[in-house]
Amino acid sequence: MARKRLPQQQDLLSAVWTLTSTREDVERLLAHIVQVQSEAIALAAAYGAKQSELATLTDLSRQRVGQIVDQVDITDLRPSEISRRSHSISEWPGDTMSALATLAHPADVDDVERRERARRKTAVVYGQEEADKRHNARSAFLASLATEPGRRAEILERLERAERRISGAD
Incomplete structure (x- = not known):
């Protein structure tokens, strides 16, 4: 049998649940942005952008940029696709x-x-x-x-x- 709660307790529990759900949604969106950004970094490097420039733009170390470049498979990526996805994200x-x-x-x-x-x-x-x-x-x-x-x-x-x-x- 569920314990009776005060209305304020119920409202606060509901708010916590709503905020938790929203935070989880935002974290999923952030993960998507990080993935697209990683792909953009790797593709930019493949097209000749300097890792020092990419580090400046992303506030990451050159070593981290190098790791991203090494980790991301760019064989199926196209600049137009990255541009489209980037624009879509910026319009959220x-x-x-x-x-x-x-x-x-x-x-x-x-x-x-x-x-x-x-x-x-x-x-x-x-x-x-x-x-x-x-x-x-x-x-x-x-x-x-x-x-x-x-x-x-x-x-x-x-x-x-x-x-x-x-x-x-x-």
């Missing part, structure tokens, strides 16, 4: 992904190391000139937040809306 639920991106940007206001990593990655993909241009634009934007309280309040409000959207409170 758009609202949530944009909200997560919105949450990430204010964090780099004080994170110089994170901004520098992004600059190096941009330089690898688009070249140093574009990286400098984007870095300077981002720095100007962040500087404007400090001098324009109204604009900072607007950004913080967008951040709060994004957090509510992710949490389901919106």
Whole structure:
């Protein structure tokens, strides 16, 4: 015979179960992303991309990139397939992904190391000139937040809306 629970206990148990299920789904999605990323790394290396460039883009060590290149069988992979799968992944639920991106940007206001990593990655993909241009634009934007309280309040409000959207409170 099941023990009687208080309504709050039942609600919390239900929330734990729901969150556990969602976490498991996210972990499966992450495993899929890691697999596609590994295939993209190996194929990029096969097409001549330097492992040091791949390490910079992925925040992995060159040794780990080398292991991935050695482990992934690329015989049936095509760049168009990787591109299609990558695009598909980047479109996963758009609202949530944009909200997560919105949450990430204010964090780099004080994170110089994170901004520098992004600059190096941009330089690898688009070249140093574009990286400098984007870095300077981002720095100007962040500087404007400090001098324009109204604009900072607007950004913080967008951040709060994004957090509510992710949490389901919106």
